[in-house]
Amino acid sequence: MVFDTTGSNSEPVILEERGCGIGCSLVDCEKQLVVACDEAIYLYTADGRGPCFAFDAPKVLLRQFKHYLLLATAAPSSMAPVLEKPAGGSPPPEAADNRVYSYNDATTFTILDTKNKLVAYTGVVAGGVRGVATEWGSVFVLGGHGTLDLFSEKDLLEKLDILYRQNLYPLAVKMAQNGNYDTASVAGIYKRYGDWLYGKDEFDTAMAQYMQTIGFVEPSYVIRKYLDAQRLGNLTSYLQELHAAGMATSDHTTLLLNCYTKLRDEERLNQFIHTQEDYQFDVDTAIHVCRQAGFYEQALYLADKFAKTEMYLKLKIADQGDVAAALVYMSGLGGAEVSSYLARFGRTCLGSLPRETTELLVDVCIKGMDARAADAAGGSALAAAAAPLMSMRRIQHLFADQPAWLAAFLEQVIARRWQQGDSAGELSEAEDGEMKSAWNTLLELYLCGVESPPHDSPGPQANNQSGPRADRPTPKERALELLRDSHARIDWDRAYILCASNGFVEGIAALHEQRGDVPALLGLYIEHDDLPNMRRLLGEHGEAQPELYTKALHYFARNPQLADSAELLTECLATIERRNLMSPLRVLQALGGSEQSSVTLGMVRGYIMRQIGATSKRIEDNRSAIAASTAEHKAHSAKMEALKTKPVVFQSTKCTSCMAPLDLPSVHFLCKHSYHQRCLGDVGDSCPRCQAENQRLEDQRRAQEAGARQHDAFFDRLARAEDGFDVIASWFAKSPFAFAKLVDQ
Template sequence: MNLSRQEAFDDVGRPRGRVGDTKATLVRRSSSTASISAERSPQLASHRILAIVVVGPRVGHVQMALTSWKAFNFFDVSAVKLPEESSSIFNSDIISLSTGSANIFLGSSDGFVHIISTNFKLVRSFRASETGSIAHIKQIEGTSLLVTIAEDLPSEAALKVWALDKSEKKTGAPRCLSTTHVQNARRMFPVSAFAALDDLSQVAVGFANGSVTIIRGDLIHDRGARQRIVFESEEPITGLEVQSGPVSTLYISTTNRILALVISGRGQGQPARVLDDMGCAVGCLSLDRDTGDVLVAREDAIYTYGPHGRGPSYAFESRKDSVTTFKDYVALVCPPRDTTSKPDTLRNIGIGQADDIFKTTTFTLLDTDLKFIAHSESLVSSVKNIFVEWGDLFLLTTDGKLYRYREKSLQQKLEILYQRNLYILAINLAQKTGVDTLQQNAIYRKYGDFLYQRGDYDTAMQQYLRAIDNTEPSQVIRKYLDTQRIHNLIEYLEELHDHDRATVDHTTLLLNCYAKLKDTGKLDAFIKAPGELKFDLETAIAMCRQGGYYEQAAYLATKYGENDMVVDILIEDSKKYAEAVEYIWRLDPELAYHNLMKYARVLLSNCPEKTTELFIKYYKGQYTPKTEVEAPSMEPQAQPTSTLQSLAAFLPLSLINASAGSKPEVEAPPVEDKATEELVEYQIPKPRTAFSAFVGHPDEFISFLEALIQQDNLKEDDKIDLYTTLFEMYLDTASRQKDAAQKVEWEDKAKKLIEGKDIPISTSSVLLLSDLSGFREGSTLVREQEGLLSDIFRSFTSAKDTQGAIKALKRYGPEKPQLYVDALTYFASSPQILEEAGDELDAVLKKIDEGGLMTPLQVIQTLSNNAVVTMGRLKKYLSDNIERERKEISTNRRLISSYSTETENKRKELEQLGSKPVVFQARRCMSCGGALDLPTVHFLCKHSFHQRCLNRVDEDAECPACAPQNSTIKAIRKRQVESADQHDLFKGELQRSKDRFGVVSEFFGRGVMRPQSTME
């Protein structure tokens, strides 16, 4: 920036803004500003420094008045202590200034360029012009190049490019890479503005006569350059700025206009586009490199312009010398105000002659994004230049003093805002700075505490909600509990759950709050919120149950798969037993079994039929989870939905197709339950595991047992359990019947059960149960089935039931002949029994005689024990036996004679065969039937064969015709011989047989008693 040209354009180049009615506002200067001003001018130490900000009328775009902006002191100001050598340079006639490469470059009126280092020491000075002053200077960022424009009117301005890293051997000065005389159509006017691209491919030079010349070429390597006047106007050029990019735009400001000219890229060659018909003074045009827009400072406001037109503006009525951007701030320098028209009211409040004398310059730093004044102060001396370097802002005054403006840290700025309770601005500042969420939340928390102290509980809660991630929940909860702000507390607790920061206690408290307010809607919304679970499930369910919100508790339990808890709620809380059975029937087999066994007695008491059916299905292996199917509705009718229907949607079955979120307003009747066709595989429990569930429910138990025994694939132990228990239940039910007909009916069922085939009930069980129940027929049937016929008969004889004994004898005697012997003993036990038996004694004796059960002698001995039966009763029996014995003896004698004769004949035949010749008269072969021819084989049995018809012919050859019979005889004889040594066999047969004499006779016949040699 060339500040030496301000006076030349003061009358011509400084536009006069159109001022309407103005509003004066007094802004009190901070104590720090006053102290700085006091340092600069001790005479002001006793006065309060006030900055007067004048707001003018709105022009064009909406203007934001600075009078409504908060003013702060966000910068620490310090005077730079310059070394003596550098101080003299700053006090000299410095015309131009530029920064870059961590250095300050100063252009003086005597043609020298001075380079100042970081510690403000003079690095070097060199002459850049022999005759003219260095009117403009620019260090190319990121390079070692320096551009200077020297003026010596009426000569043309000279533009030079210097290589700071190269030196001339003779002078030691930087090497001048190129020199270009800037042309202005031979019109000699001072250079009023200057701008260049970063690669120096184009340089724009503006003149006081209103023309702009563009220099294009390789200025670095001095390969020639072309100059062209790209813009001309009647107003002087007050500023030039270049926005680089794919399309490079040159912004031109005159005293009356703001224009944009594309110098490279799309649109190049087109005339300059007028952005505004109002211009600005020299130094009042600045480029914001962050946005690419330019700032224009006029007397009435600060305006922004882009390539396509004007942007937002900020009303600030005051003359302005310069505008500069620094970080996020806009720096303004306002010259002393004209005091000729100072209102009397201002004089009356203390602004008097002293202010008129000093005529201070105002320096202001604005944050246009957040709309606050970051720093403002009044300066006694005029500002010569403002520049940015080393991260700080520097201000050079006309009296050679240099001031450093260093921005306070974010924490310091926040503390200032906290002191003034400007928490919203603090939050915006923190967000703009990009601090992390943790620090932002700390501000929200402080803001919330401030609002809470003021009693603005609702707004305070909003801040606490924003800071919920880094705030100890108990602190906020305790506050709102103390003030009984339940609605706010609910809001905070809900947010805790949304952020997954809620504990069991938080869930409990939230549900208690819902219950206290009886806000069922919010409770439903809380538990039915979509997405992942954000609270402790068990706590929520427990609180809903305690508060009586059973449907909500069941909903939660169902939605998150807590099926056991759903059944608990339906049975223990809601007492909806039928729905509980239906719900259990929709569970997987393992879960269904667990819940069925847990609540079997309760369900059987309140819903016996459905529960018994479920038991039967499950224990028969036919259990299949049900699904609810709605029939097409003919006439929709509003009906309340049952709890089961609202819960069915969340069952863990792919078959369930009910709605998951809400209850239908119209339910279509009827609704039927259907099971899937494919059975679900599961481990069928043993039937006895269900027995205890039916205690106190005999009818349902009998139905269960009767259904299970119909199965074909029952295991043996399960059969025993089922049949035995069912038999017991039949007898128990019969014993409880008061009506005789019903008792007989149940006893018949028990009798039929044990009469069946392959009934696996143990004899001892049936006998025991029958005895305990007084069911005599049961004992009889079991003894009969087990073959205990003697026990049956003895049970009648023990009871002196002669008729029963006779019936049993007739029924079981043919199967068990020994009963006739027992009956004989029983009939002869007493005269009364003999009389009751009547003719049955003769029938028994006949059976004994026919079956050979006893010898007559044994019969006589048996009947003679009690002397009840007389010989007259036995006369017929004895005579029949004697006659039969006589006939048998006669028959035996005839057989003996026949066997003796046959034996003698065989013996004689053997003797003849051994001593006399045998004549063979057979003519045909016994094998083939053909006529005999030699050679012929004859056997002593009178059978003859061709030799060829025999398999073998030797001395041991045997007649083929007699061989089978001989083999049988030999085998019998062999067994007889072998059995002669098997004494154990003889003893065993002797012990087992009742006719031992017959056994001895049989073994005598086998030759057991003969010597071994005789047998052979």
């Protein structure tokens, strides 16, 4: 029954109808009413019934010591009821059930630990329990036979040792916790408990105990046990708790990922890698583990999060085969990065998506990506243009199996990188080398018959489709355009070797035209019996280079069987004759100077007759000129002799200068001119009228004397002359070798 003493007229509250024996109730140190009934021990508070302890035995005594309850119980079989009727006939007041118990030898003394909820001691007291006293930290029990038993509380270590021996580890843990043991010591008990359970093959229960040791027991101790036993499920749980406690290392995280992958537990794997804030593990190893187990999405997530670009691309290309996504990913990288990754993965990408890969390679090589990135970020176009270019020679090997796409790649790079205003003079040495390499490689591809895919074709297989191709030039036509392009920086020697090895005559001709090597070009036409081009070439360059006709005449002389040989020979001779390009002797030597010559006299009869007639006429003209010159020479010689040996008669009566009659003093010259002395003045010793002509002759004589010493000029003219004998005769006629010294008259 409970009374509320805080209010007035409060009604009592009955908590229990029955009671207990005398001496079987008390108020403990926590102000709780303890009632020891036969079936249990009940605790009551002001609020009502509290907890109870099941202890089925007849109670004869209840005492308290610290947190222990001291009980004396008697077995019903050893207890004899004694009925004593008083005079009034009513039962004794202390016997609630109309029975009175007497103590006997079967009394049992029990110490109940209420804090740890265990029986700390139980034993039989001989003669029954007559009294219990608690003093000096001990319990004294007085027995019915006059015995006094002393009970002392063991210290905590002794208690735990007893529990260890009985393998009562849960009680040991509880006792240690209630005894304010430090956490490390409690963890040691959990470890012992776990080891005991592990030895009994109770792995799940043992793991629950090991989890309580996290932070105090080395994780490797637990991990080794469960790795050896292949209990990955339990090990995974332990590693998860280790991470939750923040005690995991990178090795633990790697091991946990391995466990997830081996258990195929994708859900927990995703949860782990997506919710981690501090990734304390080797990312490369984690990615490798996920990749090996086939968890590609998880590996991609880690690779992307930690910027493991190479691993990300490996997963996308090699494992998932998603080349399109890989190309998109690479397009978002910087110029230097994308260059290295394209060099590594480009061949695989070209095998799957040649067009998209080629476009990306072109963008990298022409700064397109950097320019777009600069525009998107609001940067300067000049900064984008200053970005380093990717060397084409580093990536051309990627097209080893895709020559058609290599041609397309080079065409686009050349068109967009070097044909948009950049002149060769503005290029650096490295850039110039890149450009020449691109031109040379493209020419080689064309000469090998490689044709770049059409812009609307999905791949190189479109080249094999039948249909009209009038709008697309053939590879050889493109090669010829390339050779004739004045902007193309092609290595001449390499191009010549390529054209010669592929039998591309038009290309060789274009190369000779590019160099202006007309004799070599004529030799090429002669080698391939190309008469139309021979006729064109002779018409364009024959007059400036007469030696071309010599080669042509040799050719016609050796090949009379050609359809137009006679006609071309006649035409060639007519041109030589009309333009006076070669002497008849050289023509005849060219026609007949070879043992293989098949030219007949009838084929050149007209030319020879005309040349003989012209030569005869020239001889007659020369003879007439010689006769006239000889007569003139004789006349001048006779005149000079007369001046030297005969007197001169001056008959002039007028002054040549003023045309007035001569008077003394007068001056007469051998040229038959006479002057007044006053009209001459200071003109010197020469006739004023003849002075200019005399000076001209004197200068001419001095020039001849000086020219006699200029041997280089003579030999140069002799080398350039068609008729060397004519040059020598002309020089002899001018007496260049007569070193006569002029004498001033």
